[in-house]
Every structure is written in C-alpha cells, then in structure tokens.
Amino acid sequence: DTPLRALADRQDLRIGTAVDMNALADDEQYRTIAAREFSSVTAENVMKWEAVEPQQGVNDFTQADALVDFAHRNKQAVRGHTLVWHNQLPAWLTAGVADGSIDATELRRILHDHITTTVKHFKGKIYQWDVVNEIFDDNAQLRDSIWLQQLGPSYIADAFRWAHAADPGAKLFLNDYNTEGVNAKSTAYYELAKELRAQGVPVQGMGIQGHLDIQYGFPGDVQDNLERFSALGMQTAFTEVDVRMDLPADDAKLTRQADDYRRLVQACLNVRRCTSFTVWGYTDKYSWIPGVFTGQGAANLFDEVFAVKPAYTTVRDTL
Ligand code: XIL
Numbered sequence: 001d002t003p004l005r006a007l008a009d010r011q012d013l014r015i016g017t018a019v020d021m022n023a024l025a026d027d028e029q030y031r032t033i034a035a036r037e038f039s040s041v042t043a044e045n046v047m048k049w050e051a052v053e054p055q056q057g058v059n060d061f062t063q064a065d066a067l068v069d070f071a072h073r074n075k076q077a078v079r080g081h082t083l084v085w086h087n088q089l090p091a092w093l094t095a096g097v098a099d100g101s102i103d104a105t106e107l108r109r110i111l112h113d114h115i116t117t118t119v120k121h122f123k124g125k126i127y128q129w130d131v132v133n134e135i136f137d138d139n140a141q142l143r144d145s146i147w148l149q150q151l152g153p154s155y156i157a158d159a160f161r162w163a164h165a166a167d168p169g170a171k172l173f174l175n176d177y178n179t180e181g182v183n184a185k186s187t188a189y190y191e192l193a194k195e196l197r198a199q200g201v202p203v204q205g206m207g208i209q210g211h212l213d214i215q216y217g218f219p220g221d222v223q224d225n226l227e228r229f230s231a232l233g234m235q236t237a238f239t240e241v242d243v244r245m246d247l248p249a250d251d252a253k254l255t256r257q258a259d260d261y262r263r264l265v266q267a268c269l270n271v272r273r274c275t276s277f278t279v280w281g282y283t284d285k286y287s288w289i290p291g292v293f294t295g296q297g298a299a300n301l302f303d304e305v306f307a308v309k310p311a312y313t314t315v316r317d318t319l
Contacts, residue, residue, distance in 0.1 A: 005039040007319035008277070011269055014077055014127075015319070016040030016278030018240065020286045021063050024070065029306050033282065035074040040127075040276055042079040042239070043067050044288070048088040052118060056092045061121055068125050079239065079278060080122060080129040082175065083115050084159050086145035087134075097146050104150045111147070111155065112162055119166035128237065128276065130175040130207055131163050132156055140184040156192070157201045164202035171275075175207030175239055180264070181219030182228075190228055197232060205234055210241035210264055211280065213296070214256040218263050226271040235273045238264055240280040242299035243311065244289045249298040258310040261301070265318045 008015035017038045023030045034041070045051060046063035053059055071078045093110065096102035102110065119129065135156060137143045147155045160172050174193065179186040189206060196203045206229040212218075226236045241264055243257045268274035281287050283302040290297040301312040 001316075004037045004316060004319060007316060008039060011319060013268065013274070013319075014040040014276035014278075016042060016077075016079060016276055017282045018042045018044040018081075018278065018280045019067055019070075020044050020281065021046050021067060023286045024067070030283065030286070031070075033302065033306060035070075035076075037282065038076060040077045040079060040278060041067060041071050042081045042278055044281065045088070047081055047118070048085070049083075049093070049114060050088045050090045053090055053114065056090070056096075059117060059121070064122075068122065072125075077127045077276075078122075078125060079237075079276070080119075080126040080170070081239075082130040082133040083118060083163060084111065084131060084135075084147060084155070085133040086143060086147070089146075094146070097150065107146070107150045108155075108158075111151070111159070115159060115162040116166050119163050119170070123167045124169060126167065126170050128171045128173055128205060128207075128235075129163055129167075130239065131159050131172045131203075133175045134177065135174070136176060136185055136188050138178060138185060140188040157196055157199065160196070160201050160203050171204045171235055172202055173205035173207040173235075173237065173239075174203065175209065177209040177211050177240070179206075179208050180210060180212070180222050180225065182221040182225045183219075186225050190232075193229065193234060194232055197234075203234070205275075206236050207239040208236065209280075210238045212241070212243045212260050212264075213293075214243060214245045214253055214260060218260055222264065222267040223270050226267055226274055230271050230273040235275045236268075236271065237274065237276040237278065238268055239276075239278050241278065242280045242287065242289060244293055244296045244299040246295055247290075247297050254298075254310045257298075258314040261311045262314045262318050265315055269318070
C-alpha cells in the first residue's frame, strides 16, 4: 500500500509524527514505520529546554541531533518544538526564578541566549519552529507563566525576533491546544497574530495542536479558523494530533475517532496555507495519553502492536 507520505506529497502537504527517542533507539518496527509513513518529524521531548540545557550554560543537543540525522537520512523535514513554554523548563531555571537569584533582567538575557543558541544550532535544518507554546489559558488570557510575570507580554515579540535573527529561513509558529475551532482562545491568537504582524514581528504560522477526545465531539468551524489565519498571510499546521477515548476501545469509538482524524485532515487539505499535519506519536504503544489522562488512551493511528486502525485507513483515504 502507498505510505501516507507519498499521498501527502501529491497534495503538497507534510505529514508528520512526534518521535519518542527511546523508542527510536530500541524498537526497530517503530523506526521502520516512522521512516516509511511520515515526511516530517517533531521531537516529542528532546528539543525542550530541560533537555537541551540541563545545567545552566551547558548545552546537550545529542538526542536532538540524533533525530535531525534520522530525518535527514529519511528525507524528512523537522519541526522544532519548542523554544518558550511554561512546562519542562530546567530545574535550575525554575529554582532560580523562585528564589530570586535570577531577576527579570537576567531572565530576559537567559531567554535570549536559549533561543539564539538553540535556533543557531539547528540553523537550516528546521522548517518550522514552535517559538511560543501554550501562551494563552483557556479563558483566552495570556497565561500567568514566569515569562509573563517577570518579563511582561513583550517577551512574545522578543522571542520571535530573536528566533528570526538566529535562522531567518525557519517559519516561526505560535502553538496551542483547544484552538482547532473558532473560539475565544483561537480568537485571542488571531488578534495577537494580527497585531504582531502589523508591528513587523516575524510570526509566520499558527500551530494547532489537535489533542481531541471523542466524547467532546468535533470542534466547530475548524476550516473557518484555519482560513482566517491564512487570510493574514500566515501558514497553519496541525502539530500534535491525537484523538483519545475512554478505554477500552471498541468499534464504535474507533469509528468516531477515525471520523475526527478525517475532518482535521480534510480541513487542512481545504485551506491553501495549511502546510503540515503532524500526529503526536503514531502508535498507541508509546502514547503520552494513558500517563496523563486517567483511563484514556488508544489515541493514535496504529495500535500497540503496530496494526493499522480505522483512523489510519481513513487518513490514507482522505489524503
Ligand atoms: C508531552 C510529551 O508527549 C510527554 O512525553 C511529556 O512527558 C510531556 O509533554 N502539548 C505539547 C507537548 O506541546 O510538548 C506535550 O508533550 C503534549 C501537550
């Protein structure tokens, strides 16, 4: 059968997966399917700040470089994830802010250096960077993170400018969950993007994570939402798609799941500047869902033994 990536090529779309580096090292079947099916990869964890700067001033890109090498060997593009987030920060950073040994001036310098060092390290090898991740909360207010508290909202424009200076060729993205449809949160992103772009800030993409749950139903107006960002001249991308369900899975749930995947893929295909569709892991064997959402899982395209699920077949038939 034709792999997903070949079908996506014909649509000028990158089809991607998040990659778990432990699975990539240890599991040959995982490696084989990751290479065969996908034309884009995202590091599930190894490009996050805690991974690349475990001690202050000491960078470790070993794992991230291994993913970039894998992608290069398999003619895959790489999404960079992520530069500024409130989670998975290094312990030295969180502790330093908490005890006051890192003040606001110092924190701004640390953020600048992190973005500059990281983006330069991968210069020319990353096609899309998630510059800021999850900066709004579900009330559509800027998230009350250390970044907002210490630096104020200007950290957002700064992050994009610094990333652009370090690699002018990478497309720079906002990224968040619960932004699939038109809602208060996605509208906050739309307004922010419009304002930043009017100020000349290099914001070029809206990343829509796409962590869905079959019990909530499919979000409304997904295509309209993509189109309004596209109308600003921005790219859009689904960056972390998975569709979870209460376990155990059954045929009815798997059918609803397949339908949700189909509608996301179709929305992306329908909108001109929707450039990539990435799943947050492609197999239930290594999914983050059961560890975080109690009693839920079975969120991916392949099951725990790498058999294709209805969602896979549906995505293939939609491409
Ligand atoms: C998750 C990973 O999948 C887990 O392995 C890790 O323990 C926590 O982070 N939104 C994001 C991703 O932007 O980085 C998160 O990834 C999932 C939610």
